[in-house]
Amino acid sequence: MPVSVAIPSLGSKFQDYRDPIPGDSYNWGPTINANNIIYFTFHHSVTKQTAKVDGNWKKECDTIANLHINQGWGGVGYRFIICSDGTVAYVGDLSHGGSAVLNKNDIMFSACFVGDFTKELPTAIQVHSSHLLAKHFITNMPQYPKLDSWDDIKGHKNFMATACPGSNWDTGGDTLRDRIVNDRWDGYPDPKPAISTPTPPPPPPTPSEDYKAKYTALLSEFETYKKTSDKEISDKAKKIIELQGKIEKATIALS
Numbered sequence: 001m002p003v004s005v006a007i008p009s010l011g012s013k014f015q016d017y018r019d020p021i022p023g024d025s026y027n028w029g030p031t032i033n034a035n036n037i038i039y040f041t042f043h044h045s046v047t048k049q050t051a052k053v054d055g056n057w058k059k060e061c062d063t064i065a066n067l068h069i070n071q072g073w074g075g076v077g078y079r080f081i082i083c084s085d086g087t088v089a090y091v092g093d094l095s096h097g098g099s100a101v102l103n104k105n106d107i108m109f110s111a112c113f114v115g116d117f118t119k120e121l122p123t124a125i126q127v128h129s130s131h132l133l134a135k136h137f138i139t140n141m142p143q144y145p146k147l148d149s150w151d152d153i154k155g156h157k158n159f160m161a162t163a164c165p166g167s168n169w170d171t172g173g174d175t176l177r178d179r180i181v182n183d184r185w186d187g188y189p190d191p192k193p194a195i196s197t198p199t200p201p202p203p204p205p206t207p208s209e210d211y212k213a214k215y216t217a218l219l220s221e222f223e224t225y226k227k228t229s230d231k232e233i234s235d236k237a238k239k240i241i242e243l244q245g246k247i248e249k250a251t252i253a254l255s
């Protein structure tokens, strides 16, 4: 029975490519018993990273599948291919183990990065995509009950003498394994993941001023002031006239 996989965290970067990829994607390798799956294992392809430039992730997948078919395999050996543009292609059905780690394809699922990590680094977006892929398997796939911890994340060379997946898998300070686990891709080559930064909330709408009310109020204040002012001026004039009259009378009385 084919196993459908949905990884919403990857959005459009997750692609079901089981049908179009060359070879048999559904029946190659050992039949999987879900209870026996204990590892999720990473590889590198030692093929060219071209999708990071031209976006053609299908070509990167086809190249790997054709290499496998040409060496006599029934189909692509991996379950997933992590292309250099960050696309995670579902290429080998999870009902079967394919061929990835000798004699261990019934206890693990394998995902392969496109690139040669003895000579170059994964792209930043490949690291981010691989983190989301591994995280999905250990946190959102209860049908594989023993695949439930970051400790279950392995590299090909953890099982046998091989350069795969590159010189810096899990020994030395800043390792690829550590970057996958912690979703750290800073300083790695473009393209970078389009992490959506939270957009700041729009400023609260300024209360729209009622200009007509303001105009009416100003007009009324103006009229009131004018009246008051007129009254004060006339009061003052009356007072002056009154005082002048009194002074006049006093002057007459003095003379």
Ligand SMILES: [Zn+2]
Residues within 6 Å of the ligand: 042, 043, 044, 100, 156, 164, 165
């Ligand atoms: Zn490998």
